[in-house]
Amino acid sequence: MSAYANEGAREFVEDVSPLDERQPTHEEFNLEDYGPRKVQCERVVEAAFGPRSVLVRPLLIVGPHDATDRFTYWPRRLSETGTVLLPDGPRATSSR
Amino acid sequence: MIDARDLGQFVLRTVTDGRSGPVNAVGPTQTMADLIAACNPDADVVYADHEWLLERDVSPFVELPLWLPPAIGVTLLASWSVHDRGACRDETARGHRCRHPDVGSRSRLGRRCRRRSRASARRRSSRSCDRECYVAKTGGRRSAHGLAASSCDATRIRTSSRPYRAASCVPMGMFAWFQYSGSEIAGWPVKLKITV
Numbered sequence: 001m002s003a004y005a006n007e008g009a010r011e012f013v014e015d016v017s018p019l020d021e022r023q024p025t026h027e028e029f030n031l032e033d034y035g036p037r038k039v040q041c042e043r044v045v046e047a048a049f050g051p052r053s054v055l056v057r058p059l060l061i062v063g064p065h066d067a068t069d070r071f072t073y074w075p076r077r078l079s080e081t082g083t084v085l086l087p088d089g090p091r092a093t094s095s096r
Numbered sequence: 097m098i099d100a101r102d103l104g105q106f107v108l109r110t111v112t113d114g115r116s117g118p119v120n121a122v123g124p125t126q127t128m129a130d131l132i133a134a135c136n137p138d139a140d141v142v143y144a145d146h147e148w149l150l151e152r153d154v155s156p157f158v159e160l161p162l163w164l165p166p167a168i169g170v171t172l173l174a175s176w177s178v179h180d181r182g183a184c185r186d187e188t189a190r191g192h193r194c195r196h197p198d199v200g201s202r203s204r205l206g207r208r209c210r211r212r213s214r215a216s217a218r219r220r221s222s223r224s225c226d227r228e229c230y231v232a233k234t235g236g237r238r239s240a241h242g243l244a245a246s247s248c249d250a251t252r253i254r255t256s257s258r259p260y261r262a263a264s265c266v267p268m269g270m271f272a273w274f275q276y277s278g279s280e281i282a283g284w285p286v287k288l289k290i291t292v
Contacts, residue, residue, distance in 0.1 A: 001120065014118040042118070054110050055118040056103075060162075063100035071097060073161040074128075078135040086128060087163035088145040 001057050003038040014057075098123040 005018040019042075020035030045053045062071040077084055098106075103121055110119065132139055146165040149156075156164045 001122075012120060014120060051116050054107070054116055056107055056110070056121050057118060058098050058103055058121040059123075060097035061100050061103055062097050066100070070157075070161045074131055075135045078132060078139045082140070084139050084141045085160070086141050086143050087149060087160055087165075088143040 001059050002035045003042060003057055004035070006035065012057075 001012060003019050004012045005020045011017075019039045021039060022036045024030075024033035024036045024040070026033050042055050045055065060070060066072060098121055102123060106121055132141060149160065149163070150165060154160055154163075
């Protein structure tokens with residue numbers, strides 16, 4: 001989903017939402033360029049495979065052997081004792 | 097977010113069905129309330145607002161996973177939302193079902209959590225919210241460095257019998273959202289992917 005432009009949009013539609021067309025500012029990996037690089041990757045795939053390409057845009061990928069602890073933190077923490085600190089905000093969007 | 101197994105099935109179906117073009121691949125909408133209900137409905141939870149957390153230098157996403165205050169996370173989790181054409185909804189209509197986030201009841205993680213929960217309940221008393229905040233912050237060398245708490249334990253505690261010791265590398269490099277503060281074990285690949 002990082003391929004989409006950061007314009008404060010709350011939803012992204014595949015063929016409609018603008019992509020992050022900024023020019024990358026670093027030669028090597030840098031998080032600032034994450035979106036633009038994603039878009040460049042899609043362009044490379046499209047150039048090579050044309051209409052036979054599928055561009056899958058996932059969000060967080062979780063599951064067994066996920067060592068990043070981004071999602072696993074929560075089930076583990078919720079299963080432990082004590083008061084669990086949760087971020088406030090729109091309760092319906094926090095883990096989409 | 098989406099489970100890797102669902103994503104794998106989805107990609108396979110997409111290819112075998114001969115579809116093309118960009119497609120959002122997200123799971124069904126889940127809320128923190130869903131997660132609590134699935135893991136531990138009896139959990140004692142307290143919600144802290146963004147300002148309270150930011151005032152205490154809690155590092156978004158790193159020290160409180162999945163949390164991004166609106167000012168920072170404009171395009172990240174706080175506002176991620178996908179139109180009806182989202183892959184999973186399409187797939188649901190086509191008979192594909194994403195797994196339920198019931199990590200608390202059936203999965204290996206859930207079983208391990210419950211075992212750990214019973215064990216820790218015996219030896220631990222409850223903590224206050226401030227204490228929880230303090231615990232969440234420890235581990236890093238700098239204020240924005242969180243504790244790298246992998247759910248995948250390193251298993252080697254000894255080096256193998258080589259004529260020389262295995263290299264033990266302290267990760268260095270540019271400042272990033274996610275930093276390890278410990279040492280890596282040679283032969284134990286570490287892959288981090290903090291964005292999607």
